[in-house]
Amino acid sequence: MLTLLAKLFHALNSDSSIRQIALAIALGFIVGLSPILTLHNIIIIFFVLIIRVHLGSFILSVGFFSGLSYLLSPVIIQVGESILTQPSLTDFFTTLYQFSLFKLAHWHHTYTLGAFVLGAALSAPIYFVSKVIIEKYRVHIMAFFEKFRIVKALKASKFYGLYTSFSGESSLTKGGL
């Protein structure tokens, strides 16, 4: 069972190039900003699992940006509110509102639409910023994390042994593309 799980994690985490990690962070940003169980989040999660992006970074990114989303909620709601109540966009949204998919995605909700629009608009800058940061500080970050006892303990565990036997090395130690 553990072997099977380790194989699965290896498969999901083997894609650890800088671009794959940066893309995972950018997608995690979109997902983290919105309420978790929304239609566009489910679709993004589906794509995150199916295309080769770094899953660990994605999960971390979702966790981090979910916390940020809580702090930014007034701004997110304000963005959604201003878009949905824009008189010039009323006809456009009225047309979209006739589609069940639009309502199912809750894009007529100020928080959901605000988060999606902000997430989509800022995901590209976040992708490029993440790329630069990972590129420059990859080694430093790895060295920083390896100092922690908990990381050392995890590395000593049986599960990590199995995991490295499949991956050869930790994703973070791999060189970028």
Add this chain to the structure above:
Amino acid sequence: MARFIRWQGMVSFIALSILVAGILYFFAESLVKSAIVSSAESAFGAEVNVGEVKLAYSPLQISVLNLQVTDKEMPTQNVFSFERATAGVDIWQYLFGKIIIEELEVSQLAFSSARSNAGKVYLDDASSSDEKESLSDQAKAMLPEVDMQLPDVKTLLNDSNLLTVKATTQLQESYEVEQAKLNALKTQLPTKEKLKSYQDKVKALGKMKVSSLADIEKIKTEFDKIKAEFKTDQAFVKKAKQQVLDSKKLLSKQVKQLKDAPNKDWQQIEKTYQLESLDTEDFAHILFGEQAREYVEKAQWAYDYISPLLENMKDDGTVSEQKSHAKGRFVYFKEETPLPSVLIKKALFSVQLEQGEVTIKGSELTHQHWLRGKDSLIDISSVDNGELKLNSKFNVTQSGEFNAGGKWLAKDRLLSNAPLTNSKALTLSLSSAKLDATGSFKLTNNKIIAANHLLLNQASYDGQANSKITKLLLETINSLDSLTVDVGVNGKLNKPSFTIASSLNEALTGAFKQQVAGKLGDFKQKINKGLNDKLVNALKLGDSQTAELLDLEALLTDTDKALADLKNSDIVKQQQKKLEDKVKNKAKDKLKDKLGDLFG
């Protein structure tokens, strides 16, 4: 393709979906339960208990069992509780962000039921209890006023604040002041002797022998001298006359005030001692007003809960729900078959009351009636104890206006142990009666118009009275076999005005007017007699002083006339004429002598 796609991810996605669905399936009931408890606790400010939540998925149906909401003002009681509530939710619309309940059924709904353990209170709302007290105590506060003892007549009449007393004193003071002024002037007036001496002097001038113009000149000088003397006197008389006029004017004004004073005093006494409130209609207010106020308070409570939903309504293409800056909101757009954001298509409540089981049926319950063009209907009925029926409807317009209206009737309904009033002076409760009643109401925003007619048959009362008036009231009400009460409510919900008419008024009128009004009449007679005596005495005093004034006025007129006669006396002319005649006669005699000599 394999460079970008990892097919293992599909397995993970399916596994994850199954995991989430599994968690939701197994923990949904607990999640819904905790969501209901937390949202209800924040809404009601006190502990909320839910026995169990059951979910059925095809079609989606939520059942809540044994819900109890603690009354924050009395934690040993529930605001309401029910055994079971089942709601069939349209899952598709729920996913679109709308709560459409096809059918809601609540059984064994009870209000103010006792709790096994006192519930926790999270919010303390002191303002609402204050308001309740101020409204319900209004009727009670009236009894001590009407029960007040009539004041002592003697003490009342000796009260220096009475206008009659004040006006009498003022009149007396004015008489004294005016009299002093006139007396001072009197001393300056010419005496009768002085007048006589003037007359004598003038007479003497008239009798003086004149033989030349020098004599006339002398008479004129003497007369001018006398004239100058009584000119000063005439000025004094004029001044005195003016003073008499002023005094008369002032005194007649004060006499008028004095005459009006007893009437004004009586009005003040009535007002001070609440004598005018001794009206039979007050008793209907005291006995039935409290109950009427309680019903209006219930309506206000319901309206206060509903009214926040009416806020933030937009009249353009979008319709918004309440704004929440922490969670956001749904913005709804026009659609072919629009649905409200919250709609209960059918609702059925069975309520357990002391008087029996009551069934409440509702349909189209929402706050966005313009979307489907249908009014919300609420029908209440009960056949356990006689017949009770209420048919009502309400709607909210797109501009946020709230309209409601309805009719109700009760037939052969047995009432027992209904407290009517409880105060120091009177405790009264309806032991038993048969009620037949009809009524209607209309509510527009927070303005209410209601008319209700109640007929109590075979009524028996139980109570204690501690004053003559309340004893009389108790006796009268006990002697009545049937009683009608008409209650009208008009005005704003938070400050309504009540008109309460009752056959009790007529029944009381006879007995009350005989005893209470008789006593009051006697009192009024005594007071008025006392005030009139004061008035008469003051006026008597005034009469003698007025007579004095009139005498003085007559004297002044006489003096003034005498002085004027003297002033206008033609004594100089008379003497002049005498001299002229004398000269003429002399000349005539001389001429006769000359002519005699010539024709001799």
